[in-house]
Amino acid sequence: MNELPWIEIISAVVVLAGGGGIAGLLAARRRRRHQEDDGGRAPQAGTGTATAPRPVETAEPETAEPGAAAPEAAAPAPAEPEVAPAPTVETPAPTAGRLVRLRDRLARSGSPLGARLLSVLSRDSLTEDDWDEIEEELLLADVGAGPTTELLDALRTKVRVLGVREPAAVRDLLRSELVALLDPGMDRALRTEPTTAEDGTHLPAVTLVVGVNGTGKTTTVGKLARVLVADGRSVVLGAADTFRAAAADQLTTWGNRVGVPTVRSDREGADPASVAFEAVARGRDDKADVVLVDTAGRLQNKAGLMDELGKIVRVASKVAAPSEVLLVLDATTGQNGLSQARVFAEVAGVTGIVLTKLDGTAKGGIVVQVQRELGVPVKLVGLGEGPDDLAPFEVEEFVDGILG
Numbered sequence: 197m198n199e200l201p202w203i204e205i206i207s208a209v210v211v212l213a214g215g216g217g218i219a220g221l222l223a224a225r226r227r228r229r230h231q232e233d234d235g236g237r238a239p240q241a242g243t244g245t246a247t248a249p250r251p252v253e254t255a256e257p258e259t260a261e262p263g264a265a266a267p268e269a270a271a272p273a274p275a276e277p278e279v280a281p282a283p284t285v286e287t288p289a290p291t292a293g294r295l296v297r298l299r300d301r302l303a304r305s306g307s308p309l310g311a312r313l314l315s316v317l318s319r320d321s322l323t324e325d326d327w328d329e330i331e332e333e334l335l336l337a338d339v340g341a342g343p344t345t346e347l348l349d350a351l352r353t354k355v356r357v358l359g360v361r362e363p364a365a366v367r368d369l370l371r372s373e374l375v376a377l378l379d380p381g382m383d384r385a386l387r388t389e390p391t392t393a394e395d396g397t398h399l400p401a402v403t404l405v406v407g408v409n410g411t412g413k414t415t416t417v418g419k420l421a422r423v424l425v426a427d428g429r430s431v432v433l434g435a436a437d438t439f440r441a442a443a444a445d446q447l448t449t450w451g452n453r454v455g456v457p458t459v460r461s462d463r464e465g466a467d468p469a470s471v472a473f474e475a476v477a478r479g480r481d482d483k484a485d486v487v488l489v490d491t492a493g494r495l496q497n498k499a500g501l502m503d504e505l506g507k508i509v510r511v512a513s514k515v516a517a518p519s520e521v522l523l524v525l526d527a528t529t530g531q532n533g534l535s536q537a538r539v540f541a542e543v544a545g546v547t548g549i550v551l552t553k554l555d556g557t558a559k560g561g562i563v564v565q566v567q568r569e570l571g572v573p574v575k576l577v578g579l580g581e582g583p584d585d586l587a588p589f590e591v592e593e594f595v596d597g598i599l600g
């Protein structure tokens with residue numbers, strides 16, 4: 197008898213058995229990863245309210261059609277019975293003192309505003325070359341031409357008049373000048389207080405988060421939800437970035453981790469204004485304190501951007517008008533970020549800036565320039581990819597961070 201068919205049959209059985217094993221293994225690993233993503237770091241189990249999102253006006257419902265097979269069901273039988281992961285809710289780090297905890301990251305970014313400036317300023321006698329060097333460092337750090345001249349003039353005068361040279365005194369001098377440049381008097385509080393309409397209806401505070409793609413908007417909305425939850429506020433998320441389908445998933449994951457519901461549409465390209473409206477309505481019905489709305493900001497021209505953001509504001513305002521429009525800027529993009537900022541400020545009536553990725557740049561001076569150019573305060577800074585790496589901006593803590 198020909199042995200070949202038997203070898204083929206045996207091989208096929210081995211492959212099938214092995215494949216099933218691998219499929220089971222992958223399914224188990226996928227489940228484990230899912231559990232980790234959803235709350236692996238959760239210190240306690242759930243008082244969470246992570247609810248299934250409601251479909252929005254123009255959107256497909258999130259849940260599968262009745263009778264439709266769920267994607268998992270079509271996969272080979274898993275090695276162990278499917279157990280829905282227990283909802284776990286994390287406790288975000290408290291917001292007070294976050295910048296103090298994170299400020300090492302500013303120093304570690306090697307900001308030229310820090311060590312190098314201090315070393316020049318401490319030289320025995322400062323020559324014109326030394327002042328040029330200081331100017332160059334400030335410009336390289338994206339402080340901007342106007343503020344750099346201002347800072348240099350103030351430093352020159354004080355160094356001459358006071359004759360300071362000792363490192364500690366020079367540091368104090370530089371510190372106070374940088375603090376002054378950052379305008380500590382600006383109101384940086386987030387307007388997140390709900391209000392009551394004349395007819396007694398509860399109205400959540402609405403925060404719209406805008407900016408070009410990739411700056412960290414979705415991440416910021418997720419982190420901001422954690423900031424608010426840590427401060428004892430109830431939050432609803434609105435995934436109005438309907439351009440990128442994964443953005444809604446990303447936001448839902450952020451929300452689930454802290455027990456915050458996300459209103460979304462799974463249909464790519466669904467009307468963002470409609471999602472925003474539903475999210476604000478959900479916030480009103482749930483009596484939430486704050487609704488955070490993520491947007492796409494991916495439009496190619498100013499007119500299109502104006503149309504989209506204008507419509508989101510108009511439609512959301514049928515329930516409650518946004519009290520904050522936060523512009524997310526990537527600190528590593530320097531001047532480029534600044535020109536984007538100007539367009540958004542014109543189009544969207546920005547009330548605050550979130551500067552992300554300050555952990556990865558020596559260009560911390562962009563904070564000065566952005567505030568000056570737009571006349572809008574930096575309210576939050578992103579200092580890493582961790583869930584609690586977003587801090588309320590505090591001028592003195594920030595300056596201490598960049599001075600190292």
Ligand SMILES: Nc1nc2c(ncn2[C@@H]2O[C@H](COP(=O)(O)OP(=O)(O)OP(=O)(O)O)[C@@H](O)[C@H]2O)c(=O)[nH]1
Binds near residue numbers: 410412437
């Ligand atoms: N190092 C660092 N990375 C950050 C920070 N904030 C966001 N990121 C990262 O930036 C990347 C882009 O973030 P997203 O939130 O997806 O950006 P987005 O603006 O929503 O992008 P689109 O949805 O494509 O418009 C992600 O890898 C984030 O982890 C930060 O403060 N520091």
